Amino acid sequence: MTVPEPAEELRRATAPASATLRDALLVIDRSGTRVCLLVDDAGRLAGLLTDGDLRRAVIRGKSLEERAIDHATTSPHTVAAGSPRALVVDLLTALHVSAVPEVAADGTLLGLHTLSDVVGARPLPNVAVIMAGGRGTRLGELTADTPKPLMTVAGRSIIEWLVLGLVGDGIRDIHISVNYLAEQIEEHLGDGSRLGCSLRYLREDPDRPLGTAGSLALLRAERPDLTDPVIVMNGDLMVQFDAGDLLRTHRRTGATMTMATRSYQHEIPFGVVQTEGGRVVRVAEKPTLSFDINAAVYAVAPHALAWVPEGRASGMPDLVETCLAKGEVVTAWPIGGDWIDVGTPTDLARAKGHT
Structure with missing residues (x-):
């Protein structure tokens, strides 16, 4: 079974749903996960913004003061709490994504599984x-x-x-x-x-x-x-x-x-x-x-x-x-x-x- 990110590492990869593109850029820069997880006031996952989403917004001339949620995926692929490691590996490789959030039944964000953590662990x-x-x-x-x-x-x-x-x-x-x-x-x-x-x-x-x-x-x-x-x-x-x-x-x-x-x-x-x-x-x-x-x-x-x-x-x-x-x-x-x-x-x- 995979283990969610420790609380501090997860916190570093998140921002409030009201965050700007600039805020999201700072999150991605400090976390090293290439994603920013947007959460509402109740801790539920509201959206996922990748570094690619940010680049495309900048190329289109968007201001860094715009709301990040408007450029995020608001229904990202997730895994349920306690999902087996093989299922996480399967989802990451099948979707060609580098990270997938783990959420509870009510949508509360519990963790973040990254390809480097799951597949890139020490051989x-x-x-x-x-x-x-x-x-x-x-x-x-x-x-x-x-x-x-x-x-x-x-x-x-x-x-x-x-x-x-x-x-x-x-x-x-x-x-x-x-x-x-x-x-x-x-x-x-x-x-x-x-x-x-x-x-x-x-x-x-x-x-x-x-x-x-x-x-x-x-x-x-x-x-x-x-x-x-x-x-x-x-x-x-x-x-x-x-x-x-x-x-x-x-x-x-x-x-x-x-x-x-x-x-x-x-x-x-x-x-x-x-x-x-x-x-x-x-x-x-x-x-x-x-x-x-x-x-x-x-x-x-x-x-x-x-x-x-x-x-x-x-x-x-x-x-x-x-x-x-x-x-x-x-x-x-x-x-x-x-x-x-x-x-x-x-x-x-x-x-x-x-x-």
Whole structure:
């Protein structure tokens, strides 16, 4: 999730709705954001003026004493409070704008997200791998001609949302493991430049799918120089997580693997009877059981890639078991944000907000 500008920095980028063009020019000069946010007396966003708007006004011979609001966009693109980082990155890149305000439901200005803050954050040295080679058979006819990672949610493919989320967290070196309908994924994503990163492809043999971990052997062969933990994730997730926090936790615990987990509750639709020696000692009516489930996002130490078998299918749970058998440390990292495993038509509908 993106973080709004600190209060002082936001204040430096704002001016009252009654401000003149001269006032707005001073705001843009002192804030360095290339925009001036105009707010009314109640703190609601009234307009957005860019440095380009100012230049055009001056070229047209307008006086700097004219009202800035008359030259501003009074219904600018905004994001809602708490919007995920991937959504902010998407809006900034899709609209080719350098800044987007964050507002509350009543229009109150809460923050300002800039392209330099969201996409221009300090790049991390880590590589990420997105597993996108599965056939998606549980989606039936929906994936007969389209790979599951290219299913569309909120105007973009699932895998684009994953890439944008990683880019927003500073991951710029991303590999995509492809197999089923690989050419569609490669054509759709290209080299990653339009998404703010470098994309490379780990191409499996179509006749020998490698599972959710097997293609890490391909990464091992292609990138033998890796020294930083690798982020690995499935390509069919709609998920919000902080890659930086995952990597910090991985480093702090000294783990070989860190697994993202998600709390899952299951209600038993019957009364559960507990007995001892044939005697009933307790009855629990429709109890709810809670489990930590695998969220299919991992941080993996580079040396663990050597344990992925070459040329045959293996899964990430297999790699976890190998680490445990070797006495390596494997830690859990709870995901607090939204998480949907898009495995069935019902899951896809839920991701689209239809259920």
